Amino acid sequence: MRQKPRHPLHAMGLMSAILSQLVGSTLIGIFxxxxxxxxxxxxxxxxxxxLLLGLATGIYAMYKLVHHYFSGE
Known part of the structure; x- marks a missing residue:
């Protein structure tokens, strides 16, 4: 299976989405x-x-996002 080339901005977008999901879900859990x-x-x-539920939710959302990104859907 050959990976198609991706633009560097896609990686920046992925990292921003991961950060916002982890921080957002953790803050919602804390507050x-x-x-x-x-x-x-x-x-x-x-x-x-x-806090623990927020972290678990953020990690699960991060996993789904990364899986979707690398599956090519």
Whole structure:
């Protein structure tokens, strides 16, 4: 299977998308966890859970994006 040549801007776009997905999902998890901690008065519990869920979601989205990029679809 031969890979077609890609423009360097495609790689920059891929890296930007990966960064925004990882940072965005992690921040949503952190702020959502802080909000739930404030609402239920359980200080670090939901913050840690939100952080871990945000990281897992970001890694999964990154995997799907990279897989889609290299599959040529």
């Amino acid at each position: 959502g966890g802080k909000w739930l901690d404030h609402h239920f008065k359980t200080e670090p519990l939901f913050l840690v859970v939100g």
